[in-house]
Amino acid sequence: MKAWESNIRRVVPYTPGEQPDKTKMIKLNTNENPYPPAPGVAGALRELAADRLRLYPDPTAGVLVDAIAAEMGLAPEQVFVGVGSDDVLAMCFLTFFNSGKPILFPDITYSFYDVWADVFRIPYETQPLNERFDIVPEDYYKENGGVIFPNPNAPTGVECPQEDIEDILRHNPDVIVIVDEAYVDFGARSALPLLEKYDNLIVVQTFSKSRSLAGMRIGYAMASPELIRYLNDVKYSFNSYTMDQTALAAGVASLADRQYFENTTRRIIATRERTKERLHALGFSFRDSRSNFIFATHKNCPAKELFAALRKQDIYVRYFDKPRIDNYLRITIGTDEEMDVFLDFLERYLADRKHNDCMTRN
Numbered sequence: 001m002k003a004w005e006s007n008i009r010r011v012v013p014y015t016p017g018e019q020p021d022k023t024k025m026i027k028l029n030t031n032e033n034p035y036p037p038a039p040g041v042a043g044a045l046r047e048l049a050a051d052r053l054r055l056y057p058d059p060t061a062g063v064l065v066d067a068i069a070a071e072m073g074l075a076p077e078q079v080f081v082g083v084g085s086d087d088v089l090a091m092c093f094l095t096f097f098n099s100g101k102p103i104l105f106p107d108i109t110y111s112f113y114d115v116w117a118d119v120f121r122i123p124y125e126t127q128p129l130n131e132r133f134d135i136v137p138e139d140y141y142k143e144n145g146g147v148i149f150p151n152p153n154a155p156t157g158v159e160c161p162q163e164d165i166e167d168i169l170r171h172n173p174d175v176i177v178i179v180d181e182a183y184v185d186f187g188a189r190s191a192l193p194l195l196e197k198y199d200n201l202i203v204v205q206t207f208s209k210s211r212s213l214a215g216m217r218i219g220y221a222m223a224s225p226e227l228i229r230y231l232n233d234v235k236y237s238f239n240s241y242t243m244d245q246t247a248l249a250a251g252v253a254s255l256a257d258r259q260y261f262e263n264t265t266r267r268i269i270a271t272r273e274r275t276k277e278r279l280h281a282l283g284f285s286f287r288d289s290r291s292n293f294i295f296a297t298h299k300n301c302p303a304k305e306l307f308a309a310l311r312k313q314d315i316y317v318r319y320f321d322k323p324r325i326d327n328y329l330r331i332t333i334g335t336d337e338e339m340d341v342f343l344d345f346l347e348r349y350l351a352d353r354k355h356n357d358c359m360t361r362n
């Protein structure tokens with residue numbers, strides 16, 4: 001072993017869902033939006049003069065911060081933007097989780113949390129979701145160095161009731177509590193109104209899902225001006241220019257079209273509800289999802305088998321080979337047509353399987 005090897009910061013990185021490059025595929029594996037961004041986004045990108053790229057972007061990302069603040073009914077001083085909510089969350093971990101005490105998050109949750117904790121050397125303790133995949137607020141009463149959970153949770157899609165979030169906040173006045181609302185726009189209730197009451201709360205959202213801009217990388221945190229100042233201090237200690245000029249233009253254009261945002265999220269919710277009915281009829285069970293995905297298990301066909309069978313058809317869903325959830329598939333909601341192809345395939349596959357099963361038993 002070379003001497004310098006002991007000085008390396010070693011980490012096991014996060015594994016994102018695969019991004020196959022196929023023209024004919026149904027991609028239900030990374031919770032992307034099946035619809036394009038608001039039409040104004042394409043216009044804004046076309047208008048962006050290449051000559052402007054000589055210049056650095058505004059380090060404060062002012063136009064985007066102002067637009068988010070206006071949309072959310074906040075002061076610009078309460079908004080921090082980053083390169084996707086992954087960047088925002090990583091900055092939050094680095095800025096706020098420094099007590100030396102373990103931070104707390106659910107055992108089944110976004111699998112980036114333990115990666116950030118590891119890379120920043122933050123101790124953590126996971127708290128088990130109950131059998132129904134609910135967060136148990138009492139588990140977060142113990143002494144800790146901070147709390148983070150998504151709402152709705154990922155990959156379960158389960159919403160944490162506002163009373164439970166408030167209960168967790170009430171029991172944690174001395175640490176920062178982060179609610180990761182990547183999926184909140186698909187019918188869940190935001191913790192945003194609680195900002196007025198709790199100065200230790202940070203709400204994080206993203207343009208990746210409900211605004212169809214996963215490829216543009218825009219995320220944001222909302223909190224008290226004091227917490228946002230601390231976040232900016234850390235950001236400016238890394239990279240002043242996180243938001244490039246295209247992201248600023250696209251983000252502002254997306255926010256300018258509220259009608260489009262409402263229409264597409266409503267459409268995805270409608271497709272989700274229809275998908276739930278058909279999945280139930282096919283023998284799947286799942287907790288009610290308030291996100292743009294459904295986390296489902298089948299009564300007799302193993303998830304791993306279904307995952308592989310779907311993949312063979314170029315239908316991609318997400319499968320996590322992890323304790324407690326290794327018999328579940330996380331299915332992103334696509335268009336109605338995509339969901340029909342997916343569900344029709346499942347219907348045929350499960351019927352053939354049942355038939356073959358009967359034949360071998362007879």
Ligand code: PMP
Nearest residue numbers: 084085086110150154182206208
């Ligand atoms: N939080 C959760 C719970 C997520 O599932 C994701 C998407 N992988 C993110 C944050 C990050 O999304 P983005 O960086 O695209 O905003």
